[in-house]
Amino acid sequence: MNENGNWCLIESDPGVFTELITNMGVKGVQAEEIYSLDYDFSSLEHIYGIVFLFKWENGQDSSQPEVSPTDNFQGQDILFINQIVQNACATQALLSILLNSNDLVLGDDLDNFKDFIVHLDPYSRGLALTNSESIRRVHNSFATQQLIVNDNPNDSKNDQNEDLFHFVAYIPSNGGTYKLDGLSQGPVRVHDPKNSGKSRLGWINDAIYDIKKKISSIGDGSDIRFNLMAITKDCRIRYSSRLEQIELDLKNLQVQLEQLSINNENDSSRNLADSIHDNISKLIEEKLVIESKIDNQNRKLQNYSIENARRKHNFVPMIILLIEELARKNLLQQAIDNAKK
Incomplete structure (x- = not known):
């Protein structure tokens, strides 16, 4: 060792x-x-x-x-x-x-x-x-x-x-x-x-x-x-949990709307329906924001994976082949001079 x-x-x-x-x-x-x-x-x-x-x-x-x-x-x-x-x-x-x-x-x-x-x-x-x-x-x-x-x-x-x-x-x-x-x-x-x-x-x-x-x-x-x-x-754990709760809340609100549709002529029913629609809109908006955050996190982790693959990859054989090919075509000295400039 x-x-x-x-x-x-x-x-x-x-x-x-x-x-x-x-x-x-x-x-x-x-x-x-x-x-x-x-x-x-x-x-x-x-x-x-x-x-x-x-x-x-x-x-x-x-x-x-x-x-x-x-x-x-x-x-x-x-x-x-x-x-x-x-x-x-x-x-x-x-x-x-x-x-x-x-x-x-x-x-x-x-x-x-x-x-x-x-x-x-x-x-x-x-x-x-x-x-x-x-x-x-x-x-x-x-x-x-x-x-x-x-x-x-x-x-x-x-x-x-x-x-x-x-x-x-x-x-x-x-x-x-x-x-x-x-x-x-x-x-x-x-x-x-x-x-x-x-x-x-x-x-x-x-x-x-x-x-x-x-x-x-x-x-x-x-x-x-x-x-x-x-x-x-991992932030996606909390985000996923919140998405599950939003989906459950949206289903419950939809059920409430269906029940109100049976008797929606009085003012109180219409006001309650409007309130439910507002809550549904807010939940949908929050859902879109959270899904966007999850997508951003997934992209970040995907970029990590790509960067790590490049870190681990052995580029030495490719570099040697490139140098040999430049030398074979008498372009190596020109490449060196250009790099110095």
């Missing part, structure tokens, strides 16, 4: 994370990209956790929690996994959310994995994750195809000059907000002093407070290379 344990780098993208979730066997959950720290999280469905990607600086010691866990916090209440290999942090952050969400149907693979590691210590859990063939296979399905592989170990020093990025997760638990960083010793409780905690999304305010602190501590605080995603319930 190499130093990265044969785990590939993962792109921080909602389409990638949504497919990772689905391919792990979890249904009805998606990743939603957050474009601003002032985002209105109330517009999302139930939020299970937040994934935060940030630049990891050389010399930074993530093994020591920035804020020590509270004395009365029992570590076994949260399933925490130590990170053993470098490139597993994306899937590890995702699992930190999924495995600590009690109202999710995880599927057989993750259920079995959770049952296996729940009584292990964090380091042993990390070893179990590193050696989980099923989880690693889903993770590595997004491995980037390399055009050139450098077999010279002396050139590995160049990698030290590249920026490193790290994923961590934030979850609500036991009335508090916890950061789960596999490079730390355990779950870290975070809290915004200005957050009363009374809001349904109060834990998110705590998480955003801690994320802002982290961003401001990177370099001079002007580095904008970070990414934020919310792991949420």
Whole structure:
């Protein structure tokens, strides 16, 4: 096993994370990209956790929690996994959310994995994750195809000059907000002093407070290379439920209209009929809006699927054939010169 344990780098993208979730066997959950720290999280469905990607600086010691866990916090209440290999942090952050969400149907693979590691210590859990063939296979399905592989170990020093990025997760638990960083010793409780905690999304305010602190501590605080995603319930679940209720309400209103048609000569009957027609119109309008939202969500997921297929496809043979064909027709040097211009 190499130093990265044969785990590939993962792109921080909602389409990638949504497919990772689905391919792990979890249904009805998606990743939603957050474009601003002032985002209105109330517009999302139930939020299970937040994934935060940030630049990891050389010399930074993530093994020591920035804020020590509270004395009365029992570590076994949260399933925490130590990170053993470098490139597993994306899937590890995702699992930190999924495995600590009690109202999710995880599927057989993750259920079995959770049952296996729940009584292990964090380091042993990390070893179990590193050696989980099923989880690693889903993770590595997004491995980037390399055009050139450098077999010279002396050139590995160049990698030290590249920026490193790290994923961590934030979850609500036991009335508090916890950061789960596999490079730390355990779950870290975070809290915004200005957050009363009374809001349904109060834990998110705590998480955003801690994320802002982290961003401001990177370099001079002007580095904008970070990414934020919310792991949420698939919005189509609520939309579909509402559509079923609308259909039922429309049927009931139609029955009422048919009953009124027997005696529709008096004013009260006509007024009631007008009211029913108004309600039917409003429900039909709402139905069209919801169907449009479902269509938009389906198109977004379809675009995710197309983008992911392109990420996974090996374009190297096509590129090599193209170069060979250009060279055969003596057009390669011209193409290179045009590219330089």
